[in-house]
Amino acid sequence: MEKLVLQNINKNYGSVVAVDDLSLTIEEGEFITLLGPSGCGKTTTLRMIGGLEDPDSGNIFIEGQDVTNIPAHLRPTNMVFQSYALFPHLTVFSNVTFGLKNLKVPVDEQRERASRMLDLVGLSGLEERRPNELSGGQQQRVALVRALINEPAVLLLDEPLGALDAKLRKAMRFELKRIQHESGVSFVFVTHDQEEAISLSDRIVLMDLGKVQQDDSPRGIFESPANQFVADFVGVGNSIEGECINVSKRAVQIKWGDGNLANVPTTEDIPVGATANMWIRASDVRIGKAVSTTDESWSGNVEELLYYGDHVDLLLQVGESDELRSIITAEQFYDENIKIGDEVKIAWNADRVKVFVK
Numbered sequence: 001m002e003k004l005v006l007q008n009i010n011k012n013y014g015s016v017v018a019v020d021d022l023s024l025t026i027e028e029g030e031f032i033t034l035l036g037p038s039g040c041g042k043t044t045t046l047r048m049i050g051g052l053e054d055p056d057s058g059n060i061f062i063e064g065q066d067v068t069n070i071p072a073h074l075r076p077t078n079m080v081f082q083s084y085a086l087f088p089h090l091t092v093f094s095n096v097t098f099g100l101k102n103l104k105v106p107v108d109e110q111r112e113r114a115s116r117m118l119d120l121v122g123l124s125g126l127e128e129r130r131p132n133e134l135s136g137g138q139q140q141r142v143a144l145v146r147a148l149i150n151e152p153a154v155l156l157l158d159e160p161l162g163a164l165d166a167k168l169r170k171a172m173r174f175e176l177k178r179i180q181h182e183s184g185v186s187f188v189f190v191t192h193d194q195e196e197a198i199s200l201s202d203r204i205v206l207m208d209l210g211k212v213q214q215d216d217s218p219r220g221i222f223e224s225p226a227n228q229f230v231a232d233f234v235g236v237g238n239s240i241e242g243e244c245i246n247v248s249k250r251a252v253q254i255k256w257g258d259g260n261l262a263n264v265p266t267t268e269d270i271p272v273g274a275t276a277n278m279w280i281r282a283s284d285v286r287i288g289k290a291v292s293t294t295d296e297s298w299s300g301n302v303e304e305l306l307y308y309g310d311h312v313d314l315l316l317q318v319g320e321s322d323e324l325r326s327i328i329t330a331e332q333f334y335d336e337n338i339k340i341g342d343e344v345k346i347a348w349n350a351d352r353v354k355v356f357v358k
């Protein structure tokens with residue numbers, strides 16, 4: 001069942017195009033993330049869904065009803081903000097039932113719903129505490145319950161984990177996903193954090209300059225980027241400029257750097273002489289003993305390294321003009337005693353390379 005449909009939505013702020021002819025459909029129970037850099041239009045889109053902004057043109061449907069001209073308080077949506085926006089003078093119970101009281105829901109039903117929802121998020125027994133007596137993660141859960149308790153058709157989340165520290169933010173991802181599964185509510189989540197989007201979403205809508213660049217599963221976004229922008233935005237990768245010097249039915253040969261040659265499988269129609277970017281994730285760039293004698297390989301030097309405990313991020317200098325990133329395991333790093341300045345063999349998984357014509 002289609003819970004939310006956006007049809008040809010446009011929004012301008014003077015001469016600035018915030019959202020450009022956006023169309024999107026969200027099914028019942030889906031967790032959709034609007035992802036992109038600052039100014040891409042994701043938060044404006046969320047606010048238009050919630051009725052906090054009006055589109056210049058286009059239509060918004062929720063559960064089949066055109067809500068384009070319906071005010072925010074009459075739409076079957078609720079929003080969770082980054083700041084939580086809890087009432088500091090009210091208890092947890094009074095915060096989460098605030099909307100039910102305004103709707104004149106009977107007190108017994110308020111208590112039943114509050115008990116059920118607080119149990120869902122692990123806050124049973126904290127009903128009489130005030131926000132300043134809760135941790136950041138607990139406050140976030142109260143904000144979620146307050147938004148969900150009115151049983152919205154669509155829950156809108158605007159960077160809801162942004163105020164948490166890094167460790168708690170990762171822990172809350174599990175909670176958020178579990179809550180979404182158990183509630184069955186369609187979530188529309190806004191973030192600029194690629195890792196957050198990939199770990200939480202059923203689908204990611206990646207935006208730039210008000211337009212959708214790719215609407216796909218997390219795996220599709222990560223492994224099969226639709227264009228150079230998507231490739232560069234999601235994850236750590238390398239964009240290597242070169243010239244297509246040979247074409248066959250299943251591969252192209254790219255000349256890059258100081259005369260290096262790379263053969264790349266592709267189904268794209270790339271003409272000889274075209275300037276092309278080879279794009280490869282850092283995790284698919286192998287070095288040292290991970291490079292076999294049968295691999296197409298090159299030589300480079302370790303220019304810099306960052307140690308993260310379970311992996312090491314290397315910056316490699318290849319020739320005079322190219323730098324590559326490679327992510328290797330800490331085990332390989334220690335086993336080969338890799339140091340800054342070392343010369344290493346470099347290879348990549350050719351079937352993981354994407355070629356974009358400039």
